[in-house]
Amino acid sequence: MRFPDIPPRHRRLVRTVTAVGTAALALVRRRDVAAEHETALRFATSLANAGLTWFAGTRAFADSDFGELDLGGGRRDAGAPARYQTWEPTSEDELSPFEAEDARAKAFRNACVAAASGLVSWAAWTPAENIAEAIDAKLPAGLGRWLGAGASGGFVAVAPILIDRLQDLDATGLQDLDYAPVEIELPSHIRESVNLLLSQPHPVTQDTAEAVAEQLETARFFVWVDYPRAEYPGNERIVLDADQLAEVLRDEDIERIDVYPAASSPRVVPGTQTYPVVGIRDSADQDPGVSAATELSLSIVNGYVDAIWFSAPDSEVSVSDDLPDASVPGTLHPEGLVQESEDAGYSSSFEVFDEDDYTTVLATWPGPDQLSFRAEGS
Known part of the structure; x- marks a missing residue:
């Protein structure tokens, strides 16, 4: 899940939906349906898990302003006349080829992670239900169901907050520079x-x-x-x-x-x-x-x-006196027009310097x- 990819003004909505959705899924047990409907419930639960995973990682809420954020607080009008001006692309056509390719790669990765989440949910259905029923047998009726829902929803709610905190504390890591x-x-x-x-x-x-x-x-x-x-x-x-x-x-x-x-x-x-x-x-x-x-x-x-x-x-000044003597119109120069002297020794184009x-x-x-x-x- 790529919660930090979601623009800040939409994170609360995305996190609320995913946390509530995950908790709701945990409330549903196979004993709630007839045996002949268990496969359908299993498939629906897997599909819902995949959808929530995709939802948590998508930029669907970035809008056409590419994640524009109103900072508020009156800061915009304060201080000396020093201000940033950034580009505001309105469609993928206005992105550079690299940015467009990166956006497509992120969308593909998110779809793959969502699909993997659905498959894992399908594979883990039976073991997870067996464990839940074993726990329920030792607890008062209904308590295990609600504890499971609270644990699942709470984990999804707390995880992105911890991710944000870790990013803030990572002062030595690479910064996202613009x-x-x-x-x-x-x-x-x-x-x-x-x-x-x-x-x-x-x-x-x-x-x-x-x-x-x-x-x-x-x-x-x-x-x-x-x-x-x-x-x-x-x-x-x-x-x-x-x-x-x-x-x-x-x-x-x-x-x-x-x-x-x-x-x-x-x-x-x-x-x-x-x-x-x-x-x-x-x-x-x-x-x-x-x-x-x-x-x-x-x-x-x-x-x-x-x-x-x-x-x-x-x-560098380009004058004809510096050109090779044995050259006439139609002469191809595969190594360029200016040749290094044979006595100049080896020269590398790779140089190490202190920026x-x-x-x-x-x-x-x-x-x-x-x-x-x-x-x-x-």
Whole structure:
């Protein structure tokens, strides 16, 4: 039974139905029917057990909102403007192929477990009835029947609660993480660095820098983070307080800040470009583990600032001088165009590294005193 798979707002209903149904089945004994109807009762009991098992493991109550949960408590409107925004698929067609395949696999496993439960119930019918009748013979009339029903229903009611408790206590286990954008205030040192970048002479017209600066003045900013689904369930927006926001950002590798300017902001021309001035953090200013070549840059799409980037620049330049000499149109290169030198020795594509050394958290983005600037073409 996969009670934790049921969305939280439906668990009480599912658990109540399964507990009551199991207790009701335990009340029915073979002595309650004539001998010629015993097989039919046995089959009906097995079928009911299979149905309850399937019911306890299905996502039939997830609805079209994929388990949307109203958190309540007024938390949604409290605190700073920091909130998650998650996808809300409305049908299996909107799931990724992997998610759809996983959903089908879970449904198949649940059906198999339900069928197995029915078969076990059928096989255990006679031994279980013999044991129950032996117990009844030593107890006052009817007491054994009700004790059995209470024990069966109580076990089904308590088991999922214990499962939930074990999951909560398993702090060292793998967390069910999800990935979503969270709104942030642009950190002051990053804003100062961007402003300094925009104050540099523009290769064409300073009007572009002024338009970008005006867009950033009223823009909203988002970064994508992993977060524990168990701690923040549902697909509604979740407002985080300062400590919660700091926690989800603490070790997050962030190279891009998504920018959403106001529609009334002046557009930049040309509409799609990388802003032609970039900020370069010199290798002498790098933190341990950060790539020696890192640039602060702005990308512009459809006339609006799309993102602020801090990452290693594209270092490889493709020119014809690097191509093999003995190549003409129609030449197939099974091993690619760039060949490793025979004197370079063995090189493995598998590398072991400490991921923490390569994490770019927002606090490690460069301040204005760490940047030098380069204009396009210089």
